[in-house]
Amino acid sequence: MPVEMSAREAYGRTLVELGRENRDIVVLDADLSRSTMTSLFAREFPDRFFNCGIAEQNMMGIAAGLAASGKTVFASTFAVFATSRCFDQLRMSIAQPQLNVKIVACHGGITVGEDSFSHHSIEDLALTTSLPGLTVIVPADAIETAQAVKAAAATSGPCYIRLGRPKTPLVYAEDYRFTPGQAVTMRPGSDATIIAIGIMVALALEAAESLASQGIDCRVLNMPTLKPIDRDAIVQAASETGAIVTAEEHLEHGGLGSRVSQIVSRYRPVPMSFVAVKDTYAQSGKPHELLKRYGLAAEDIERAVQSVIPRKLSDQAHR
Secondary structure, three states, X not given: OOOEEOHHXXXXXXXXXXXXXXXXXXXXXXXXXXXXXXXXXXXXXXXXXXXXXXXXXXXXXXXXXXXXXXXXXXXXXXXXXXXXXXXXXXXXXXXXXXXXXXXXXXXXXXXXXXXXXXXXXXOHHHHHHOOOOOEEEXXXXXXXXXXXXXXXXHOOOOEXXXXXXXXXXXXXXXXXOOOOOOOEEEEOOOOEEEEEOOOHHHHHHHHHHHHHOOOOOEEEEEOOEEEOOOHHHHHHHHHHHOOEEEEEEEEOOOOHHHHHXXXXXXXXXXXXXXXXXXXXXXXXXOHHHHHHHOOOOHHHHHHHHHHHHHHHHXXXXXX
């Protein structure tokens, strides 16, 4: 069994490390610090932690003010509140003036589970990637989360980092180093490419392993920075493997699939398939049950790859 760790716990512990190194780091939360794990920072640095209460829009305004005063600000809540409820504040107060605010939101996607669709954040990547100048990062595991948070703290400007709720498999070793804007080849392959983000990276690797037993050599790319996205890695994958499947815990439109298909259609058109939440909201349920019900399991990625390869071969035959 793969080792599992919580990305939000990695976030909380990394905040404490950063707080010890930089006294200009301040942390805000909206009465969810035990869930977002910013409580770890609050315990060690109570004078630099501000609980803004159940007033997420106001929290974003406070974050903007602190950033305008020269602070590096981390603001945390659930992803559905940070984006849907606060979109105007993100746009007007943070993205437009390009302030140094890092929104680190947990409980992304449908693996929030039993909290049901009111708390399932499946639109957040579409919303955040629409904002000019806002970096958007979706780490694949706890190790990449810690690295991404450190990179965000070291880089000036607004950033959105999306984390999940449950513990998830580690896909990286401790010596991994995250590079903003750069895709990571998790597995080489020549027959097709799976491009995945977040928790779907581990499932993509699982699907690729199963496909290998069927004689299908599948490349797996982790695309942790959704914006700015690694255009060169996408074009290279399209050119070298001739077929692409994207996998994301988000609506099919507006997220990873949309961004990859824009690049593919412009620079190197190839057959594509999209593993994502279709045009629907999810029910309440256990995370693994919801992934299976809404077509986000490893076997769904596997089927998507199996569906694009015949289209690739047909295209090649007609050239």
